[in-house]
Amino acid sequence: MANHAEAISLKQWVRRELFFGQSFGVYLKSLITPFNIVAAVILCVGLPIAFIRFTQGLEATTNLSNDAPWGLWIGFDVLCGVALAAGGFVLASAVHLFGLKDYRPLVRPAILTGFLGYFFVVVGLCFDLGRPWRLPYPMLVSYGVTSVMFLVGWHVALYLTVQFLEFCPAVFEWLHWNKLRKWVAWITIGATVFGVILSTLHQSALGALFLLAPGKVHPLWYSPYIPVLFFTSAVAAGMSMVIFESMLSHRIFKSRTGDHDPAQLDRVLLGLGKGASIVLLTYFGLKWIALAHGQHWNLLLTKYGLWWLVEVFGFVLLPCLLYARAVRIQSVTLVRVASVVTVLGICLNRLNVSLITFRWDQSNRYFPHWMEIAVTITIVTVGLLTFRWIVNRMPVLSDHADYQIEDH
Amino acid sequence: MTVNRRDFLKLAGAAGIAGAAQASSARAAPTNRVSDDWMGMLTDLTLCEGCRKCEWACRGANGLTHDQPIDDYDDKSVFEQRRRPDAENFTVVNRFASERPGENPTNVKIQCMHCFEPACASACLVAAFRKTPEGPVLYDESVCIGCRYCMMACPFGMPAYTYDDPFSPAVKKCTMCFERISKEGGMPACAEICPLEAITFGKRSDLLALARSKIESEPDKYIDHIYGEKEAGGTCWMYVAGKPFGDLGFRTDVGTTPYPELTKGFLSAVPLVLTVWPALLMGAYAFTKHREQLAHAEDEQAANSTTTSEEGIHG
Known part of the structure; x- marks a missing residue:
């Protein structure tokens, strides 16, 4: 355990690092907060449902059917989860590869979000898979190399590993495992390139x-360009999540942010906002190129066409302009507003593709079972609790006092 | 942590190989050529009277719940709702009333079409589906993880899933009675029981000739369209009918391109990303590093003079 310079007992270490130096009882009492009570209620509902899911099956807990094989757990937990976790690779490449050192304070929270995001994507996936215990099969047992899903499976598994390695320095600093920390810091560049x-x-x-x-996917959302659309929008979503999160982090975890210069953080957020604005503008253009390529102009005046316009103008162009405006008037508040709209917009897009417009030709459409929604809320809650537990203990929002900034 | 740098690189290599393999074998076993040896089925919808004996026989042949006597299948009330194949019914018959009064309705038996290049097989990440040299598309439950991407991908929406099974859920679909037809003189149960011989089993090439001759000899009775000849790149199960297939619940927007082609372009871009991205990114890194070194050197030089140091770029 903690091989600190001055040897301390395990008990002391646990008390200092896990309970903030309080006794266990005092620590427990300090946990009684409104947020935690809400979280506890959610868990009290969600965990029994998880039990039902894994003992009674998918039919008992979901509204999935032969015509709607994918529901909320894929549409939200997986598709939105992965898109919103894109901040990790965007920030890591900006700082480690493109030398934008100003963004350095945001890298660790972004990578932690990315890692936890992906981790809980896999948790959500385990709820959805018919036989989740066979999750490693595409890696170990049978290879469906013609499948896009095979690619997704492998890459999510590898990227989860990469993000874990990228986050390891924070864990090792916390544990004072200096040799290991040096070693993982050394592979940062390789891990970042591989991660991108x-x-x-x-x-x-x-x-x-x-x-x-x-x-099955509505023609306005179906396009040969859909891989490019997903990638571009994920970059915007990832950047926006980092902005959105920094707002929460620096409000909630004030004690953990160290002696950051608030003006410096504002400057960085405005810079990110500028980047997000450009990415969103590109995405906006791509949406129209995809529309023109499919020659679906005639569909714009249908019910689904209007919904498409709402998405493209209200949740792509609007946040793009909000970001641009925010940078122009140097308003961090407006950058944050834009980030929220972007995050909602990208989620809307993923749900449109996978659920809302899926099987638009059918009258009997899928709507999630309340237990599906409850499981999703539970997973998000556990994700937030894990994020908080780590941020409160490990050097994520600020540098560890014992470690110098090491640039690569 | 037990991963070392060599393992890490091996891992990276594995990902690369996985990607490259995907591109080179993006079209698994089947080719564009219609195999002369493939077996198939031809359903003549002008002959079917909707007795649903095929449904009964199918259940028996596939070991599904089979407790209803065959007479119960005379119940015509099931036609009030449009049904689809599910885990307990690998095939179902739907009835489409004629718009013209007095004219007989059309009964449509549906099941897995056994595509030449099955979307389900190209979608499956554990290769649980295979196109057999005999023609049927078969599913192997022993490797299935239950992602249900095959069901998303199937152009005809045929695979079903046992959602009610918590511990061994599986995909269920018609096998063209693979076991039965593998035996000498064997026929799929539905074709064997059909009292009106509306379903013909045989070599796919022979069935196509039969379908053409039916249409040519009775052009008033049949429309000039063999459903399955080209749909989704061609299927082993084919249909002839007296009415446009769009009016009979068939999807007419599946096109004639084999479905695996739809993801081929994307998969062939994968090796490109795997080779070009590292070069570009490491290039960017080298460039950044070099610039920092220059800036650093300048700083040292400037220590004695009044030059200001260079700052990083703000995006």
Whole structure:
């Protein structure tokens, strides 16, 4: 355990590092907060449902059917989860590969979000898979190399590993495992490059999954460009999540942010906002190119056409302009507003492709069972609790006092 | 942590190989050529009277719940709702009333079409589906993880899933009675029981000739369209009918391209990303690093003079 310079007992270490130096009883009492009570209620509902899911099956807990084989757990937990976790690779490549050192304070929270995001995507997937205990089969037992899903499976698994390695320095600093920390810091560049490649491929592959469903996905959302659309929008979503999160982090975890210069953080957020604005503008253009390529102009005046326009103007162009405006008037508040709209917009897009417009030709449509919604809320809650537990203990929002900033 | 750098690189290599393999074998076993040896089925919808004996026989042949006597299948009330194949019914018959009064309705038996290049097989990440040299598309439950991407991909929406089974859920679909037809003189149960011989089993090439001759000899009775000849790249199960297939519940928007082609372009871009991205990214890194070194050197030089140091770029 903690091989600190001055040897301390395990008991002391546990008390200091896990309970903030309090006794266990005092620590437990300090946990009684409104947020935790809400979280506890959610878990009290969600965990029994999880039990039902794994003992009674999918039919008992979901509204999935032979015509709607994918529901909320894929549409939200997987598709939205992966898109929103894209901040990790965007920030890591900006700082480690493109030398934008100003963004350095945001890298660790972004990578932690990415890692936990992907981890809980896999948790959500385990709820959805018919036989989740066979999750390693595509890696170990049988290889369906013609499948886009095979690509997604491999890359998500590898990227989860990469993000774990990328986050390891924070864990090792916390544990004072200096040798290991040096070693993982040394592979940062390789891990970052590998992470960008994997992210490019699986973010777009999640879109490419739907290439096999023409006619089922509404033509306005179905396009040969869907891999590019998914990738571009994931970059915007990832950046926006980092902005959105920094707002929460620096409000909730004030004690953990160290002696950051608030003006410096604002400057970085405005820079991210500018980047997100450009990415969203590109995405906006791509949406229209995809429309023109499919020659679906005539569909714009249908019910689904209007819904498409709502998505493209209200949740792509609007946040794009909000970001641009925010940068112009140097308003961090407006950047944050834009980030929220972007995050909602990308989620809306993923749900449109996978659920809302899926099998638009049918009258009997899928709507999630309340237990599906409850499981999704539970997974998000556990994700937040895990994020908080780590941020409160490990050097994520600020540098560890004992470690110098090491640039690569 | 037990991963070392060599393992890490091996892992990276594995991902690359996986991607490359995908591109080179993006079209698994089947080819565009219609095998002369493939077996198939031809359903003549002008002959079917909707007795649903095929449904009964199918259940028996596939070991599904088979407790209803065959007479119960005379119940015509099931036609009030449009049904689809499910885990307990690998085939179902739907009835489509004629728009013209007095004219007989059309009864449509549906089941897995046994595509030449099955979308389900190209979608499956554990290769649980295979196109047999005999023609049927078969599913292997022993490797299935239950992602249900095959069901998303199937252009005809045929695979079903046993959602009610918590511990061994599986995909269920017609096998063209693979066991039976593998035996000498064997026929699929539905074709064997059909009292009106509306379903013909045989070599796919012979069935196509039969379908053409039916249409040519009775052009008033049949429309000039063999469903399955080209749909989704061609299927082993084919239909002839007296009415446009769009009016009989068939999807007419599946096109004639084999479905695996739809993801081929994407999969062939994968090796490109795997080779070009590292070069570009490492290039960017080298460039950044070099610039930092120059800036650093300048700083040292400037220590004595009044030059200001260079700052990083703000995006």
